[in-house]
Amino acid sequence: MGSSPDVLIIGSGIGGGTLAYRLVQHGLTVTILERGGFLPQEPENWDVNAVFFHQKYVPQETWLDKDGTPFRPGTYYYVGGSSKLYGGAMLRLRERDFEDLEHAAGLSPAWPISYRQLAPYYDLAERLYLVHGEAGVDPTEPPDVPQYPYPALEHEPVIERVASALKDQGIKPFSLPLAVQRHEGGACIRCKTCDGFPCKVHAKTDAEVAAVRPALATGRLTLKTNSKATRLVLTSDGRRVNAVEYESNGCIERITAPVIVLSASAVNSAALLLRSACDKAPRGVANSSGIVGRNYMAHNNTALMSIGWKINGTNFQKTICINDFYFGDDGFKYPMGNIQGLGKLQAGMLTAKHQYLPNFVGRLMAERSVDWWIMSEDLPDPKNRVLLQGDKIRLHYTANNMAGHKRLTEKTVSLMRKIGFKLNIAKHMGGLSVSHQCGTVSFGGDPSKSALNQFCRSFDHNNLFVVDASFFPSSAAVNPALTIAAQAVRVADHMAKVDFGVTGTT
Numbered sequence: 415m416g417s418s419p420d421v422l423i424i425g426s427g428i429g430g431g432t433l434a435y436r437l438v439q440h441g442l443t444v445t446i447l448e449r450g451g452f453l454p455q456e457p458e459n460w461d462v463n464a465v466f467f468h469q470k471y472v473p474q475e476t477w478l479d480k481d482g483t484p485f486r487p488g489t490y491y492y493v494g495g496s497s498k499l500y501g502g503a504m505l506r507l508r509e510r511d512f513e514d515l516e517h518a519a520g521l522s523p524a525w526p527i528s529y530r531q532l533a534p535y536y537d538l539a540e541r542l543y544l545v546h547g548e549a550g551v552d553p554t555e556p557p558d559v560p561q562y563p564y565p566a567l568e569h570e571p572v573i574e575r576v577a578s579a580l581k582d583q584g585i586k587p588f589s590l591p592l593a594v595q596r597h598e599g600g601a602c603i604r605c606k607t608c609d610g611f612p613c614k615v616h617a618k619t620d621a622e623v624a625a626v627r628p629a630l631a632t633g634r635l636t637l638k639t640n641s642k643a644t645r646l647v648l649t650s651d652g653r654r655v656n657a658v659e660y661e662s663n664g665c666i667e668r669i670t671a672p673v674i675v676l677s678a679s680a681v682n683s684a685a686l687l688l689r690s691a692c693d694k695a696p697r698g699v700a701n702s703s704g705i706v707g708r709n710y711m712a713h714n715n716t717a718l719m720s721i722g723w724k725i726n727g728t729n730f731q732k733t734i735c736i737n738d739f740y741f742g743d744d745g746f747k748y749p750m751g752n753i754q755g756l757g758k759l760q761a762g763m764l765t766a767k768h769q770y771l772p773n774f775v776g777r778l779m780a781e782r783s784v785d786w787w788i789m790s791e792d793l794p795d796p797k798n799r800v801l802l803q804g805d806k807i808r809l810h811y812t813a814n815n816m817a818g819h820k821r822l823t824e825k826t827v828s829l830m831r832k833i834g835f836k837l838n839i840a841k842h843m844g845g846l847s848v849s850h851q852c853g854t855v856s857f858g859g860d861p862s863k864s865a866l867n868q869f870c871r872s873f874d875h876n877n878l879f880v881v882d883a884s885f886f887p888s889s890a891a892v893n894p895a896l897t898i899a900a901q902a903v904r905v906a907d908h909m910a911k912v913d914f915g916v917t918g919t920t
């Protein structure tokens with residue numbers, strides 16, 4: 415047995431890292447088990463070939479898809495988790511996303527908490543992640559959003575012209591809230607390699623930079639890197655988690671703590687719970703409802719290249735966002751989703767995915783394109799699930815609710831044509847794009863239908879919490895990181911008070 419902290423967290427991503435940060439602010443001692451190490455700051459961080467073609471930072475492991483075909487998942491095992499390569503888009507869910515919402519293909523279920531309950535924690539999360547944005551300009555913004563910690567990044571000239579042309583079409587584009595340190599004294603140089611790349615100068619406020627490193631500086635956080643949790647061990651009555659087994663340097667070790675938190679990402683957390691099945695929990699830990707692993711979601715995502723005649727010399731393109739059609743349009747009364755700038759596509763990125771495309775054609779297209787990420791809600795379906803097959807993870811996913819997504823993509827293409835971008839190439843990212851994975855250990859009010867209560871505490875085991883994106887009962891249609899962070903802060907405050915009797919922060 416290792417030493418016993420107040421709280422043991424598995425995983426140091428947005429969920430685990432943010433929770434650790436807030437718990438040490440409450441004066442508690444925390445240990446994180448993280449399967450990866452620190453992502454090195456090195457020239458390859460910003461190298462298209464290394465990151466896209468050679469997939470330098472993608473784990474070597476393979477998962478199986480629904481047909482049993484192996485694939486390498488685009489998820490990241492480092493201190494900071496997937497946020498090391500994220501685009502830093504930090505949007506709140508809309509107020510109606512927390513309620514039952516009728517979609518073309520069925521119901522997006524309500525969350526067990528309202529937007530109002532999460533709002534103060536969104537405020538704290540925006541401050542922690544140094545979000546740059548402008549309140550009051552997003553047409554579907556929730557009510558009473560305070561001003562952001564830092565002003566929004568300005569559009570570069572081509573994007574400013576696109577925004578202005580879209581406004582002439584009656585659209586209300588606005589500045590995407592971003593977790594990059596582009597303020598007085600911040601280190602961001604506004605480079606071309608942000609969305610999908612690690613930041614070589616640590617100017618992107620990912621979970622390592624914003625949460626884990628500051629928590630380590632307090633002396634109350636112990637971080638065990640290259641330590642992969644392999645099993646949760648229950649007490650003899652099965653009502654609590656007694657210890658966690660983990661693999662480090664080829665050895666299996668055990669560690670315990672009064673409170674155990676799982677935050678290994680939606681797919682890995684579900685897999686670990688299922689893998690920890692024992693006689694006290696034959697369907698898996700925290701799984702008396704049978705829900706663990708089910709309702710996997712990851713958004714319907716399309717990357718769109720809108721190609722014009724003129725060169726697009728933009729470096730940092732991810733400043734623009736459109737929510738005009740989030741809840742539908744005049745001809746479609748169901749939600750459609752969000753449109754936002756994609757990190758500037760470069761030739762290597764295209765040829766990495768389409769190796770038949772000659773490099774010079776890719777370059778000509780990428781030099782002239784304005785690129786978009788179109789994102790719509792996929793609905794929870796129990797058949798879309800994480801399963802174990804031997805020692806492998808099997809991800810059974812079939813896309814659903816595509817009507818709104820197709821319409822949003824067509825709408826975007828039609829708008830871009832109208833403003834002069836005649837050639838549009840849309841690529842649906844498909845079911846194996848796991849970057850927005852969520853939903854596999856959902857929270858809710860009914861223990862027979864969900865695994866966690868509204869504070870992400872397991873209904874089955876009183877000292878177990880799950881705080882990564884697993885807890886989402888619906889995926890909404892904005893990027894997930896800010897919501898994961900806000901709920902992690904909320905859970906930390908609850909845990910400090912209820913489990914340790916602590917209310918103030920240091």
Ligand SMILES: Cc1cc2nc3c(=O)[nH]c(=O)nc-3n(C[C@H](O)[C@H](O)[C@H](O)COP(=O)(O)OP(=O)(O)OC[C@H]3O[C@@H](n4cnc5c(N)ncnc54)[C@H](O)[C@@H]3O)c2cc1C
Pocket residue numbers: 424425426427428429430447448449450488489490491492493494495496497499500501502503504505609610611641642643644677678679680682686849850851881882883884893894895896898
């Ligand atoms: C390329 C890319 C771009 C993105 N852009 C955006 C964006 O702009 N905005 C946004 O909101 N979201 C974005 N996302 C999504 C966002 O990064 C994730 O939603 C978020 O980081 C998930 O946080 P998490 O805590 O749930 O999981 P993760 O970040 O995946 O953290 C899980 C951690 O647990 C560790 N771990 C896993 N298994 C174990 C184990 N068995 N033992 C110990 N440790 C373990 C992992 O190494 C990892 O550090 C993007 C994602 C990607 C991949």
Ligand code: SF4
Pocket residue numbers: 594595601602603604605606607608609612613614615616617618619730
């Ligand atoms: S744009 Fe700024 S935050 Fe993003 S990778 Fe470049 S320097 Fe880092």
